[in-house]
Amino acid sequence: MSQDTSKLKEILLRNGYVLLEQIGAGGFATCYKVFDQKYQQVFVCKVYKSQDEVEKDKVNTQMNQFSHEIDALCKIFQTYIMRIYNYFIEENMFFLILEYCPNGSIQDLIKHEGRIDHKRLLQYIYQAASALQYCHSKKFAHHDIKPANLLIDENFNIKLSDFGMAEIGATQCDKYGGTVAYLAPEVFLRQPYDPFKSDVWSFGATVYFMASGTVPFTGNNQTEMKQLICNGCYIMPRNVSPEIRTIIKNTLLLNPEERWDMTEIVAHLKCFQETKISSHNSTSVLLLNRNSIVGSKRISRINSYRNSAKLPEPQSISSSSVSRLLDTFAE
Template sequence: MVRTNVLKGFYEIEKTIGCGGFAKVKVATHVLTGEKVAIKIMEKKSLGEDLHRVTMEIQALKRLSHHHISKLYQVIETETHYFLIMEYCAGGELFDHIVSKDRLGEGESRSFFRQIVSAVAYLHQQGYVHRDLKPENILLDRDQVLKLIDFGLCAQPSGGMGDHLFTSCGSPTYAAPELVLGQKYLEVKEGFVNQNGKYDEPSWLSIDTRKLIRSMLQVDPKKRISINELLCHPWLMLGYGDPVISDSLYEFQEREDECLLIMSKAYDITPDQMWRRLCRWRYDYDTATYQLLRTRKKRGAPLKLSSTTTKSLFRSRI
């Protein structure tokens, strides 16, 4: 039984939307703004030796700010649990979206793949690798924009992106062969390159699509297309004209004066004082409130806080 008393009054917990080996995800409503959030709940006892992965996940999410990576709003740690308050994506998993359509058309596939490549390239530029990329770990928001989630297996190579990692992890169905075999990433033992790595190519795929897939599904990683090459690959540029942009279009720590004004009135302080308080970036309830107000502004929704709960919540902070 998860003890959610720490969330009481701040979030209205609703249904469970996901369960994994070590985590449960619930949808909830942020009381002050009325915005939906996803709360990832992890029991420390169940994590065991994997507890350090939560620390890495939190560290990564705090440092990453990208329009195709799910945002972290707040972190709550108790004696028994971690609660990660995350961006809620109403469109569900990319996996379910694909299954519901049987298969995606080339145009939609290209749009989605550009977004995935943008997120992965940004990750690598920041010195992180995800290590569990799969359709189940990619969500769609209400506007059908993709968001990469679940950084529980992410890593930050100490020697940079050219450094080799060793851990065999993730989902074998989606993993590179050298990872499944427990070899160094980017290296292949002698003889392994002779394995053919055969797979079926559906007849309805276009020639250009087949060429792209072949460039990625190379058994020998030295022959495999790189993420930087994918950014400007002709197939991804078709209909767009421009390479994929990996730079973030969203700055988490950006100042939004309208949002600050709303919060400063609740605190009875000036907007500048409110900003100085927020700039500590403690990933507390204030951080969540500010970021969710920014979300409302971007969507064109009214900027307001719940008048019935504002005073009590601002007197008692998480």
């Protein structure tokens, strides 16, 4: 066990969590599966890197991402949005305790299992659209919509995650980060743009990937990809249903003003929603983590336990306390 891992385990134990395993890593943060000793429940702990490990010019960016993610998740409560349960700062590291989704992401699902059957695909697209529409109704732009940020919970429902780049209230934005394959063309112009309309483009590119398994704009390098995006050059994938084709056509438009907004997308999808698929009897999706849930009886037992378990209340977290926490940290 490395010295860093031992230090992390000690910090988590002091705060009531047992480190189980690492489950993901990004530029600024690493995610771990942890066990809450008080609530006897598995959560995800997102750990922003130690300030000592981050270049000085990126420390403020890291602190902003930590603050933005908490601020967004403390104010947005919706069925298909990941929930936050706790946060703390210790030994120059930022910690978020988040809802655990055992079945990976949409990106994982398609990578390992291939195409999603049409009925399930429509359900996932609708749930993702519903989550993003709710964010927009609360004046939050997500800024990083992509398949890797659409997680799948134990009941095979979508959970929109990663609000580190989220922004509230801005009708014109000058953020230019994100994943190139899903960025709107106006983002590359380095001029103020409407973040809600750019989210819509990213959603359309994500739907394209969900329906085809590939991104709409490809190239030998990022420069070529950017050129294709800015030219709006893509080929509609084969065997895509009319309802999904309509979403792609009305979101991947070069002119942001011509794109549908998320309310229009949700309204369109509602026309095609059938009776909600029960995860208890669905056999169309294979679990990525086959040890997490096996069979409908196992699912039933887990759901029964979760419903009866006394979990911490996300509503009790005040985003204003984040600012005080960061101010204390900066002193």
